[in-house]
Amino acid sequence: MLEAPKLLAVNDVTKVFTIGGGFHRVRLRAVEGASFTLDEGEPEIFTLAGESGCGKTTLARMILGLLEPTSGEVLYRGTPVQELTKGGRRAQFNQEVQAVFQNPFETFNPLRPVETYLLETSRNYGSKDSNGAVQDAVAEALRLVGIDYKDVERKYPHEFSGGQLQRISIARALITGPKLILADEPVSMVDASLKMSVCNLFRVLRDERRVSVIYITHDLATAYYVSDRIAVMFRGNIVEMGPVSKVLVDPKHPYTKILRDSVPEPDPAKKWTGRIRLSGFEERDFLRQGCKFSGRCPKAMPVCDEKVPPTVEVDGVLVKCHLYG
Numbered sequence: 001m002l003e004a005p006k007l008l009a010v011n012d013v014t015k016v017f018t019i020g021g022g023f024h025r026v027r028l029r030a031v032e033g034a035s036f037t038l039d040e041g042e043p044e045i046f047t048l049a050g051e052s053g054c055g056k057t058t059l060a061r062m063i064l065g066l067l068e069p070t071s072g073e074v075l076y077r078g079t080p081v082q083e084l085t086k087g088g089r090r091a092q093f094n095q096e097v098q099a100v101f102q103n104p105f106e107t108f109n110p111l112r113p114v115e116t117y118l119l120e121t122s123r124n125y126g127s128k129d130s131n132g133a134v135q136d137a138v139a140e141a142l143r144l145v146g147i148d149y150k151d152v153e154r155k156y157p158h159e160f161s162g163g164q165l166q167r168i169s170i171a172r173a174l175i176t177g178p179k180l181i182l183a184d185e186p187v188s189m190v191d192a193s194l195k196m197s198v199c200n201l202f203r204v205l206r207d208e209r210r211v212s213v214i215y216i217t218h219d220l221a222t223a224y225y226v227s228d229r230i231a232v233m234f235r236g237n238i239v240e241m242g243p244v245s246k247v248l249v250d251p252k253h254p255y256t257k258i259l260r261d262s263v264p265e266p267d268p269a270k271k272w273t274g275r276i277r278l279s280g281f282e283e284r285d286f287l288r289q290g291c292k293f294s295g296r297c298p299k300a301m302p303v304c305d306e307k308v309p310p311t312v313e314v315d316g317v318l319v320k321c322h323l324y325g
């Protein structure tokens with residue numbers, strides 16, 4: 001029997017940016033050999049985690065078909081996203097794959113009532129034969145994010161808190177009936193007290209709407225709280241990937257260990273900047289021959305400077321590290 005295509009397949013995807021000019025020209029591998037898949041029938045919350053600059057947004061943009069990989073490919077239900085987002089096809093792709101961004105105040109025009117966006121999205125998608133049906137779809141999406149239609153009517157973006165507005169932008173993403181939502185740092189501008197409530201929404205989407213969520217964050221506390229699986233990135237590479245209950249509870253990669261241990265313990269809602277205090281110049285790590293983490297790794301061996309580590313499976317988790325090679 002033929003195997004059903006994956007909802008999403010990221011196959012050995014690399015993105016090289018050329019930065020600087022002349023003698024200072026540098027080829028930076030913002031994403032290097034990233035691979036993972038999401039199953040069609042089993043919605044899950046898959047987190048891409050890592051410090052700022054590790055390549056999360058670059059990978060997200062390739063998944064959304066906004067940026068072409070230098071090598072490798074991204075397949076959505078078996079078809080390359082580059083094909084699905086060409087010309088007039090983008091609208092249909094966007095119906096199934098929706099993005100939620102960091103700053104909800106940038107998602108909405110400050111001069112337009114928020115409601116108009118929701119109604120417009122509702123009108124453009126699905127077969128709705130009356131204004132009533134258009135409004136019902138909006139009300140239902142708002143209900144899922146815990147907001148009453150009445151509280152949105154005639155209001156402008158500035159009349160909401162960041163957390164409320166982010167919920168509304170998630171509601172808007174839901175109106176199209178997506179199969180996949182990609183949320184890039186959706187709570188990093190939301191009050192600590194509201195972070196968990198926005199994250200909880202992803203669970204509601206997974207369980208009630210059977211939507212898969214790619215949650216992108218530098219915040220391991222929320223990642224631990226909501227994810228089913230997590231991929232930890234360092235300088236363009238996925239260094240560890242597996243069930244969050246394994247990866248963050250018993251990290252295998254020395255980088256994941258340091259990252260996990262740098263999260264402030266008692267209050268998981270507390271702001272964590274995602275910066276670990278290790279000295280050094282970021283681009284230099286990107287350009288390393290062997291393991292990108294070797295210059296900072298407490299367990300580094302001579303081979304780590306010379307050879308790219310293989311990705312191996314250890315106890316149900318994929319680890320890219322010579323310690324397990």
Ligand SMILES: Nc1ncnc2c1ncn2[C@@H]1O[C@H](COP(=O)(O)OP(=O)(O)O)[C@@H](O)[C@H]1O
Nearest residue numbers: 017018019030051052053054055056057058059
């Ligand atoms: N368009 C671009 N041109 C050149 N370099 C880029 C571009 N976009 C991102 N980068 C670089 O790629 C690396 C990864 O960036 P990004 O994907 O934004 O990381 P993250 O989202 O994890 O913070 C960074 O070093 C960044 O400066």
Ligand SMILES: [Mg+2]
Nearest residue numbers: 056057058185
């Ligand atoms: Mg980013």
